[in-house]
Amino acid sequence: MTYNFDPEKWYENERLRLDRRRRAGELTDEAAARAAEELERRYEAMLARLDGTFPVGRQPTPEP
Helix, strand or coil, rough: CCCCCCCCHHHHHHHHHHHHHHHCCCCCCCHHHHHHHHHHHHHHHHHHHCCCCCCCCCCCCCCC
16 A cells, blocks of 8 residues: 655645635634644644554454
8 A cells, every 4th residue: 555645745735724814814813823833733743643653464452
């Protein structure tokens, strides 16, 4: 399986979308700043998940 998701491009697109909304008056400067902080948090969490390892095949089930 090929995984072609580009997290940097996603982040860039989302930042541009926030900037457009702020310039259009849909977001105040404060709301845009809060949204940018949330976007940064989501981006960092995404990178942490993408950098993780993923087991392949059957995994042993832990004993109770």
